[in-house]
Amino acid sequence: MAMHPPDEAPPASRRIPWPILAAAGLALFLLALIWFGHELVEGDGARIDQAILLAMRSGGHPIGPAWLPSAVRDVTALGSTTVLTFLVLVTAIFLWLAGRLRTALLLIAATALGSLTVETIKALVSRSRPDLAGRLMEETSKSFPSGHAALSAIVYLTLATLLFPVLPDRRIRAFVLIVALALTASVGVSRVYLGVHWPSDVVAGWAFGGVWAMLWWRIELAVLGRARPVF
Template sequence: MLPKFFQQHLSPTRLRQIRDFLFAEQTVLLGIGLVAALVFAFMEIADEVSAGETHEIDIAILEMFRAPGDPSQMIGPFWFQEAVRDVTALGSFSVLTLMVSSVAIYLLLARRAGAAVLVAGAVISGSLLTDLLKTFFDRPRPEFSAVAQELSASFPSGHSMISAVTYLTLGALLARLTDRRREKVFFFGVAIVLTALVGVSRVLLGVHYPSDVVAGWALGAAWALAAATLASVLRRRGAI
């Protein structure tokens, strides 16, 4: 809220410009604060995982979704197991690459090269960071699934992190296309639901510990939020 002195002596147009500027500044500061909080949450989880403090609860949660007497099998009917595998594919490298490539090409055709570079850059850099962190922590996969033994390291969950980066970044991009609050909520809601489903599917399949998924969500959300905050700054400067 501006002081009454400014409201009385400035034109409505100038007042609107000042309010927009202050709102943008507050948005950027809030974005930076949330990124810092999410990164801190990731670091706390990573510290507990490294110390082995999450192992018992990780195993307990995984066992809830394994067939009694046969830990290699997920609980539930065949159609449910197939549905879980279909959902987990939404966070796969192939699906996300096709999705991000399609969006980037559209943005280039729409002469929004800055936005295209930002979206592609956020996802690619997020993928590289995931691989780096997996190599650093080198956590073995759960032993509930034979398939898991053939995959990369467990921490953090790549599907969870990259799906968070991709879907939340695209959700923010779509939200910029409308001024209606309910449509913005819808775009962000779909992005959050897709991200959540992919992460949960990794636990159901027994290829990741719950702590892997939560850590992936935290860092992926931080990466997407950092990209959105950067986009806000660049937009104000006319770069996007």
Template sequence: MFSLTRWTPAWRLPEFNTLVAFLVISGMLFAFVKIADEMAEGETVHFDEAVLLALRQPGDLARPVGPWWLEAAMVDITALGGWTVLTLLTVVVLAYLAITARRGAAALVLAAVAGGALLSSALKVGFARPRPELVDHLVNVSSASFPSGHAMLSAATYLTLGALLARTESRRSVRALIFGVGVVLTLVIGVSRVYLGVHYPTDVLAGWCLGASWALMCWLVARWLRPRGDETDAAAAEPG
């Protein structure tokens, strides 16, 4: 008699997630390099300035488009990607993971946030792009412009936390909602930086690409380094 081996779809194999992650990382890193190259050569000036001007009142570049409450909302939203909020959030999460003895998850969060912050600071110094001068800044800034630290760190932090929280739910719809919240927060924080006139659009695009790819790379390293049989850390290291 012949026996048929049960066929497993490719997307259910453990190697499939790793392959997809490598492809996504490669694509985002290529996009970052392309944006950085075009920016350094001055090819993005017209696009950047056109977007900044489109978000300001004609004849009054100190006033953004939209009602008064939209500007206030953008100021509040942009704070979610700032050092204070991200540091407090990271400390609280690390404390919780330490108490619950989830060492792999704690290492993943620490690497994603601290490593992303160091990388962002180094790149800002290296590129040394001045902040936009075409429009008024609606919040205070002090560092260089490229890449956007808010966009990069919010991607690294909220995407990592979204993936970790999503693993605590068995229902796909809830997991998708949790991870989706992380994605939305990352996007609106980046948009707020352009709306407030403190970043060029290409700063934010580059920050998104690098932050998301950094979060994925941290996840891959966490999978490779976790001890065999550590089920708690294994679940924490899987993306949503």
């Protein structure tokens, strides 16, 4: 059997088709997400959702001091389409001016395609918004998965990974990642507190956004040929 030197790439016919495997894995993940959403709509899996949502109400009113609902609305705005679109566009323009056009285009593509995928899943699952407690905001779209949770994960995690190559200290990279995760978590929790999403909607949004962000991080590494930063 012919042996290849350690630094020689294997023949094309023997290489693992990672792009195909990644696409298949993503397809299976999306199918599982859609199945999970249908199970919540048609089955009995919503009891935990109801218990968590009702735990955030006391006598029909949101728990906590009088100023908390207003503060939570401010937090939830950090995951709104308006704020995230503005943030992505400003970052993309900055990257373009800094001579990193491909990175800017990848950021826009990741966000736009992620948003389109979330809206498609919402339409396929067609889960209604919670009606157990008074909502503190009005929403008209379907409930599963949470677009705020998904898009905040996509945008904040993607922006964090874009900063990794220019942050030499792994402690700083860890801090940036923690901030991105904290923002994503805060937005998701705010959606449940405001009564506009079931907890499982938020968890599904986090899962989708995290997988989507990591997928596009790998695409960025492949396209731009960057070394992966080590924590």
